[in-house]
Amino acid sequence: MHRYANPARFLRLAKAILPYSSGLAVLLLGSGLWFALVGSPADYQQGDSMRIMYVHVPSAWMGMVCYVAMAVLSAMALIWKHPLADLLARATAPVGAAFTLLCLITGSLWGKPMWGTWWVWDARLTSMLILLFLYLGYMALIDAFDDPERGSKAGAILALVGAVNIPVIKFSVDWWNTLHQPASVVKMGGPAIDPSMLLPLLLMAFGFKAYWVTVLLLRGRAEIAAQKIRVLRLAQVHASSRGE
Amino acid sequence: MESLHALFAMGGYAGYVWPAYGISVVVLIGVLVVSVRQVRCREAELERLQGPRRERRGSPAGAGS
Numbered sequence: 001m002h003r004y005a006n007p008a009r010f011l012r013l014a015k016a017i018l019p020y021s022s023g024l025a026v027l028l029l030g031s032g033l034w035f036a037l038v039g040s041p042a043d044y045q046q047g048d049s050m051r052i053m054y055v056h057v058p059s060a061w062m063g064m065v066c067y068v069a070m071a072v073l074s075a076m077a078l079i080w081k082h083p084l085a086d087l088l089a090r091a092t093a094p095v096g097a098a099f100t101l102l103c104l105i106t107g108s109l110w111g112k113p114m115w116g117t118w119w120v121w122d123a124r125l126t127s128m129l130i131l132l133f134l135y136l137g138y139m140a141l142i143d144a145f146d147d148p149e150r151g152s153k154a155g156a157i158l159a160l161v162g163a164v165n166i167p168v169i170k171f172s173v174d175w176w177n178t179l180h181q182p183a184s185v186v187k188m189g190g191p192a193i194d195p196s197m198l199l200p201l202l203l204m205a206f207g208f209k210a211y212w213v214t215v216l217l218l219r220g221r222a223e224i225a226a227q228k229i230r231v232l233r234l235a236q237v238h239a240s241s242r243g244e
Numbered sequence: 245m246e247s248l249h250a251l252f253a254m255g256g257y258a259g260y261v262w263p264a265y266g267i268s269v270v271v272l273i274g275v276l277v278v279s280v281r282q283v284r285c286r287e288a289e290l291e292r293l294q295g296p297r298r299e300r301r302g303s304p305a306g307a308g309s
Contacts (some may be wrong), residue, residue, distance in 0.1 A: 033265075037251065037265070038251060042255055047255040047256070048254040048255035048256075048257045048261060049255075049257040049260055050256075051254070051257075051261050052260065052261055052264045052295060055264055055265060055268045056251060056264070059268070060304060094275060098271050098272065098274075098275045101271065102267065102268050102271055102272075105264070105267055106264040106267070106268065109260045109261075109263055109264040110260065110264070112260060113257055113260050159278060162278055211272060211276075211283050214276075215279050217278045218276075218280060218282075218283050219279050219282070219283075221287070222279065222282040222283045222286050222287075225283070225287045225289070225290045226286050227288035228290055229286065229289055229293060229296060232290075232293045232294065233293070
């Protein structure tokens with residue numbers, strides 16, 4: 001019965017957090033957009049094209065943060081059979097996939113004017129594309145079985161194996177020659193970026209985080225409802241097969 | 245007015261900057277809308293399935309969409 005234990009505590013918590021996380025997301029993304037597009041200077045080398053960074057970099061961070069969260073939750077689901085961990089891993093995947101897709105699209109739109117090409121098959125770009133495929137593979141796999149528990153298990157194993165890609169993405173710009181510029185914010189010796197550009201970047205980054213929490217709570221609720229519906233349907237089938 | 249023109253022109257990079265922001269807004273709002281719909285739809289169905297076991301509140305079971 002533990003597997004179908006009512007995660008009432010999560011639902012209560014979700015209800016309490018939701019207004020704050022959604023309000024925070026609107027506030028941070030609103031001010032972030034203003035600073036990104038209007039209230040910050042253009043780059044002395046890249047001009048206004050550099051403004052793409054304010055969506056590109058936070059998207060890339062979120063693509064990786066969501067994946068790490070998904071892998072940790074999957075490990076919790078496999079090791080401790082924590083029912084909520086599995087639901088939240090499932091709920092995170094589409095959000096992470098969306099951020100990874102945005103990272104690739106905005107990167108392409110930035111690469112064209114700066115590098116002269118929409119795409120190159122170098123380490124950073126290719127490993128990010130693999131991240132998108134890992135998300136899509138996970139989402140396809142968890143729904144590929146008649147028994148949702150088997151789907152979750154297969155998905156969790158895929159998520160854990162795919163986690164090897166995360167350090168590859170992070171260090172790809174140091175390990176291989178690439179068109180992509182190296183890290184300028186998260187690095188030894190502090191960020192090498194002007195405060196006037198760091199502010200919109202951080203506002204957007206935390207805005208994306210608040211957005212993620214908001215969508216995660218909503219999708220978590222949907223997953224819990226779906227599981228309860230399954231249990232109720234099964235109970236109905238059992239009741240009717242015993243003969244009314 | 246002058247600054248508004250400058251904003252739209254994006255220093256000649258309007259064709260790259262605005263699509264990047266536009267697609268981001270569309271994708272993020274899209275994911276949010278799909279998630280909200282999913283929650284509403286499933287919680288309504290759950291309500292409907294659990295309905296007969298609880299006190300009827302005037303409306304017949306199955307009326308919810």
